[in-house]
Amino acid sequence: MLSRNIETLIDTYWQSTIGYKYLHGNLHADVTDSSYDNVTADQWQTIDFNTSQALSTRIIGEEYQCNMIFATILIVISGLLVLASLATIALMNATRVPDILGYISSFTRDNPYATFEQASHIDGLERARELREMNMTVGDVNPRGDIGHIAFAATVEVHRLKEDRLYD
Structure with missing residues (x-):
């Protein structure tokens, strides 16, 4: 609504002040006539009515x-x-080792293969900070059994994992 009213206001201003000579018609049929270029309405106003050149473009497709x-x-x-x-x-x-996600310190808690006395109320980062001197290994803690057991261990002898062995 605002745009339409402003457009009407600008058109009205142009038609009543600058473009009144073009409203009556009787224009030349030849648009290349110099009377359309820089028409002077008054001595101080210059109207650029037809100062553009004709351009033609051919669109073949997207470029x-x-x-x-x-x-x-x-x-x-x-x-x-x-x-x-x-x-x-x-x-x-x-x-050969399974993915270990999360804090490593959570694997030491209640783990019979990694006994380390710590308070149970501390969070994972504090527990990991206290465990920084402890050497841990992921390996087979049941090397003599038919089926091996993969665990996070520090206190027992841990064997390397083998490709042809089954693990639980």
Whole structure:
């Protein structure tokens, strides 16, 4: 509503002050006539009525342009991501130990293979800070059994994991 009213106000101003000579008609049929360019309404006003040149364009289809800097950055980052995924696959195949997520200190709590006296009310970061001198290993704590047992251990003899052995 506001836009329409402002448009009407500007059109009214133009028609009543500057463009009144063009409202009566009787214009030349030749638009290249110099009377349309820089028409003088009064001695102090100049109207640029037809100062643009005619341009024609033909649209065949969409045209895309490539910024070489961004394309290079994209290719480098994509290559690094491919290398990282290949390294992940290689490490996943070479690793025999299961993923250990979270705080390592939580594996020492109530663990018969890692006895370390600590208060039970401290949080994971404080517990990890107190355990920083303790050497821990993930390995087989049941090497003589038919099925091995993988545990986070410090106090018992831990054997390396074997590829052809079953674990629980």
